[in-house]
Amino acid sequence: MPADPSTPNPQPDVRMRGFARRTTVAETWRWLDGQVGLLAAETVPLDSLAGRVLASDVVSQVDVPAFPRSMMDGYAVVASDTLGASAYNRLALRIVGEVLPGQPPRAGVKSGEAVRIMTGAPLPPGADAVLPVEKVEAVGEQVFAQDAVAAGKNVGVVGEDIPRGKRLLSAGRRLRPQDVGVLSSIGVAEAQVVRRPRVRIVVTGNELLPPGTPPRDFQIVDANSPMLTALIERDGGLPRNPGIIPDDPASILQAMQDDVDVVLVSGGSSVGKEDHAPVLLGQHGELAVHGIAMRPSSPTGLGKLDSRLVFLLPGNPVSCLCAYDFFAGRAIRAMGGQATGWPYRQATCRLRRKLVSTVGRLDYARVRLIDGEAEPLAISGASMLSSTTRADGFVVIDEDLEGYPDGSDVTVHLYDSPGEGPA
Amino acid sequence: MPADPSTPNPQPDVRMRGFARRTTVAETWRWLDGQVGLLAAETVPLDSLAGRVLASDVVSQVDVPAFPRSMMDGYAVVASDTLGASAYNRLALRIVGEVLPGQPPRAGVKSGEAVRIMTGAPLPPGADAVLPVEKVEAVGEQVFAQDAVAAGKNVGVVGEDIPRGKRLLSAGRRLRPQDVGVLSSIGVAEAQVVRRPRVRIVVTGNELLPPGTPPRDFQIVDANSPMLTALIERDGGLPRNPGIIPDDPASILQAMQDDVDVVLVSGGSSVGKEDHAPVLLGQHGELAVHGIAMRPSSPTGLGKLDSRLVFLLPGNPVSCLCAYDFFAGRAIRAMGGQATGWPYRQATCRLRRKLVSTVGRLDYARVRLIDGEAEPLAISGASMLSSTTRADGFVVIDEDLEGYPDGSDVTVHLYDSPGEGPA
Numbered sequence: 001m002p003a004d005p006s007t008p009n010p011q012p013d014v015r016m017r018g019f020a021r022r023t024t025v026a027e028t029w030r031w032l033d034g035q036v037g038l039l040a041a042e043t044v045p046l047d048s049l050a051g052r053v054l055a056s057d058v059v060s061q062v063d064v065p066a067f068p069r070s071m072m073d074g075y076a077v078v079a080s081d082t083l084g085a086s087a088y089n090r091l092a093l094r095i096v097g098e099v100l101p102g103q104p105p106r107a108g109v110k111s112g113e114a115v116r117i118m119t120g121a122p123l124p125p126g127a128d129a130v131l132p133v134e135k136v137e138a139v140g141e142q143v144f145a146q147d148a149v150a151a152g153k154n155v156g157v158v159g160e161d162i163p164r165g166k167r168l169l170s171a172g173r174r175l176r177p178q179d180v181g182v183l184s185s186i187g188v189a190e191a192q193v194v195r196r197p198r199v200r201i202v203v204t205g206n207e208l209l210p211p212g213t214p215p216r217d218f219q220i221v222d223a224n225s226p227m228l229t230a231l232i233e234r235d236g237g238l239p240r241n242p243g244i245i246p247d248d249p250a251s252i253l254q255a256m257q258d259d260v261d262v263v264l265v266s267g268g269s270s271v272g273k274e275d276h277a278p279v280l281l282g283q284h285g286e287l288a289v290h291g292i293a294m295r296p297s298s299p300t301g302l303g304k305l306d307s308r309l310v311f312l313l314p315g316n317p318v319s320c321l322c323a324y325d326f327f328a329g330r331a332i333r334a335m336g337g338q339a340t341g342w343p344y345r346q347a348t349c350r351l352r353r354k355l356v357s358t359v360g361r362l363d364y365a366r367v368r369l370i371d372g373e374a375e376p377l378a379i380s381g382a383s384m385l386s387s388t389t390r391a392d393g394f395v396v397i398d399e400d401l402e403g404y405p406d407g408s409d410v411t412v413h414l415y416d417s418p419g420e421g422p423a
Numbered sequence: 424m425p426a427d428p429s430t431p432n433p434q435p436d437v438r439m440r441g442f443a444r445r446t447t448v449a450e451t452w453r454w455l456d457g458q459v460g461l462l463a464a465e466t467v468p469l470d471s472l473a474g475r476v477l478a479s480d481v482v483s484q485v486d487v488p489a490f491p492r493s494m495m496d497g498y499a500v501v502a503s504d505t506l507g508a509s510a511y512n513r514l515a516l517r518i519v520g521e522v523l524p525g526q527p528p529r530a531g532v533k534s535g536e537a538v539r540i541m542t543g544a545p546l547p548p549g550a551d552a553v554l555p556v557e558k559v560e561a562v563g564e565q566v567f568a569q570d571a572v573a574a575g576k577n578v579g580v581v582g583e584d585i586p587r588g589k590r591l592l593s594a595g596r597r598l599r600p601q602d603v604g605v606l607s608s609i610g611v612a613e614a615q616v617v618r619r620p621r622v623r624i625v626v627t628g629n630e631l632l633p634p635g636t637p638p639r640d641f642q643i644v645d646a647n648s649p650m651l652t653a654l655i656e657r658d659g660g661l662p663r664n665p666g667i668i669p670d671d672p673a674s675i676l677q678a679m680q681d682d683v684d685v686v687l688v689s690g691g692s693s694v695g696k697e698d699h700a701p702v703l704l705g706q707h708g709e710l711a712v713h714g715i716a717m718r719p720s721s722p723t724g725l726g727k728l729d730s731r732l733v734f735l736l737p738g739n740p741v742s743c744l745c746a747y748d749f750f751a752g753r754a755i756r757a758m759g760g761q762a763t764g765w766p767y768r769q770a771t772c773r774l775r776r777k778l779v780s781t782v783g784r785l786d787y788a789r790v791r792l793i794d795g796e797a798e799p800l801a802i803s804g805a806s807m808l809s810s811t812t813r814a815d816g817f818v819v820i821d822e823d824l825e826g827y828p829d830g831s832d833v834t835v836h837l838y839d840s841p842g843e844g845p846a
Contacts, residue, residue: 046635050653064809066638073695100697102630102642118697120630120738122641161807169812176838177657178744178811181650185740185808187637207525207543212469214610215489218545219525227604230473234600272496274523274541315543317608321601345768384584385608386487388601389592415599 019291442714476760
């Protein structure tokens with residue numbers, strides 16, 4: 001079994017220092033969750049509110065409906081006129097007008113009269129009920145009631161859907177499509193929502209070519225910044241990535257000092273001579289965690305640079321994905337007011353082969369689903385990004401476990417989106 | 424129990440015709456699925472590929488890695504030189520150079536020599552293994568091997584991650600963040616993906632004010648077009664909504680003839696005198712389904728106008744949401760190559776109160792979750808959009824059921840997004 005290239009050196013030489021101590025994932029989360037605060041509010045117009053998180057409660061300034069409205073197509077009547085009406089005792093009313101949705105009622109209704117009314121139209125003055133169209137027979141200027149209606153029947157009262165002054169949606173609510181509809185219905189043009197975290201991607205590595213170019217000579221193409229961009233957008237952040245940063249301390253520091261909320265440094269995160277970012281963070285800010293008891297992603301670092309939260313993600317794309325999902329994504333979602341849980345669907349699946357781990361270390365094991373069962377991918381693919389595209393998801397093996405035996409039920413976090421299940 | 428205002432009239436009068444027959448949801452899906460085809464491909468640049476659906480297979484034109492590379496930090500050596508090395512039998516090698524990632528190896532390695540090498544750097548000519556840094560002691564110009572390595576050890580061979588000519592991702596794949604990373608790593612600058620469906624929203628109703636304005640007099644604010652816009656975007660479509668259309672046949676027909684793939688008409692979908700859209704669709708195209716055995720949303724219509732798929736959605740916002748989710752969203756997702764299943768997370772919950780339906784009619788019942796159990800919302804809220812913001816999700820009661828008894832386990836479709844669960 002080839003060793004994981006992200007494993008640091010237990011017996012370092014002059015240029016390669018080891019991690020003195022690995023922080024557990026739980027300890028890292030504890031530090032991280034203590035650092036993360038909700039960002040300030042910003043005002044956003046109605047047509048951009050879907051998926052955003054309310055920064056303050058929304059209280060309706062209006063009644064919905066704002067006027068008594070018909071809940072049926074039929075005839076607005078004085079209810080007492082219909083007393084005793086039945087198919088065998090049809091009572092005649094004179095049709096004195098019609099009221100359509102959106103229009104003011106032109107005629108009132110007096111005893112003995114009826115006004116044609118459509119669903120949603122305002123009830124004319126004098127009427128107190130709507131006789132549904134299937135309970136009448138209309139003949140010329142007359143309508144015959146074939147049933148009685150009680151006062152208030154088939155009438156929507158003012159504020160019945162949403163009363164004025166009601167707290168309709170609370171701060172922290174992630175706005176759904178129908179919420180945006182409701183906000184529109186109460187006349188909202190804009191709302192206060194939590195600002196989206198600005199996230200700077202700092203990709204370093206002299207061996208890297210920019211995305212969109214073919215690999216050549218001994219250089220490889222940056223896979224991490226396109227992946228991170230998509231992950232940040234998924235989590236509600238605003239990615240910023242002006243390009244690959246040269247592997248020198250001054251350039252890296254300058255990039256890390258961008259005007260953002262979160263910095264993701266990809267590459268050069270470990271303890272080697274070329275790993276500038278941890279040293280810079282320690283010198284100019286705080287390197288709170290460096291080296292995490294997990295596989296992959298152990299050379300991950302977390303810290304602060306002034307008000308920025310900084311994540312040092314391994315350059316190995318699999319480790320980069322894993323470290324992003326465990327730490328950076330969690331913080332970005334929390335800062336933007338989104339839920340901090342895994343952004344993946346979960347399924348309980350039977351394990352087709354045992355999964356081996358080590359007590360004291362958390363493992364992120366990619367699996368394929370075969371006939372609804374979880375098949376672990378070969379560990380030799382640990383450094384290969386293609387292993388995360390072959391995988392359908394991953395299993396987390398907590399640090400207090402040695403793994404899972406063949407045949408046990410495990411929770412699989414599925415990479416796909418919720419709509420990808422069967423109809 | 425107030426009647427559902429979307430229920431058509433069993434005994435129509437001169438201006439209000441009833442539905443001759445209701446089509447079942449299953450029959451409607453059958454017609455719809457027969458109409459929906461995958462849209463054509465379009466070329467999209469790498470940075471816009473996340474979430475898009477591949478229209479053709481992606482075959483790698485390169486090997487990854489393109490050169491033999493070190494999988495560890497350490498020393499590139501001739502493996503046979505290390506034969507017999509151990510902590511008690513340290514074998515000396517002369518350091519003749521260093522190779523960094525991205526750079527061509529300047530020196531070759533001959534027997535008795537070693538070259539410092541970093542993870543990802545190309546293996547120098549002559550070397551056939553990498554001795555990891557923790558298995559050596561470096562002293563000045565010499566390195567002492569303390570372990571033996573076999574030929575090929577710690578070396579990534581050409582094409583090991585992705586071999587040239589390999590089909591990496593198949594047509595139909597919805598691209599994940601890591602897929603975009605893999606595409607970048609093989610030098611892809613753009614890919615062929617399924618075109619996003621263009622969806623025209625046609626909102627009609629003289630009683631409607633545009634979104635973002637306060638309600639006034641007897642007019643109400645359009646809640647459906649902001650909601651539909653968010654739903655269409657969620658499902659991968661491109662919404663187009665130039666504003667509220669006057670309630671006259673010529674204006675509605677012109678709007679329905681927009682250059683799009685799908686038309687959603689909201690309002691005027693039933694059988695009343697003011698319901699122009701079904702008549703227009705029947706005259707100028709095909710009104711395939713009108714009146715569906717479901718509650719709410721029974722006045723929904725489906726048809727075709729030239730190549731456009733047309734959905735006539737009820738104006739009642741709850742019915743509009745339900746009809747969109749049952750029919751229009753399904754079609755939009757299918758045309759764009761997205762999965763056609765419910766775009767909601769599902770949970771099995773105990774029912775706190777019975778849910779009553781009628782055999783022959785499918786019900787869409789909004790529920791709240793209380794302590795993990797499903798509490799049906801009062802049916803009197805059926806016409807109220809606020810009922811869908813109070814609800815946490817919905818239960819579908821199939822047409823062959825009379826409902827579910829109190830205490831039974833039901834599948835709840837949750838309106839929230841997958842990240843909203845606990846961590």
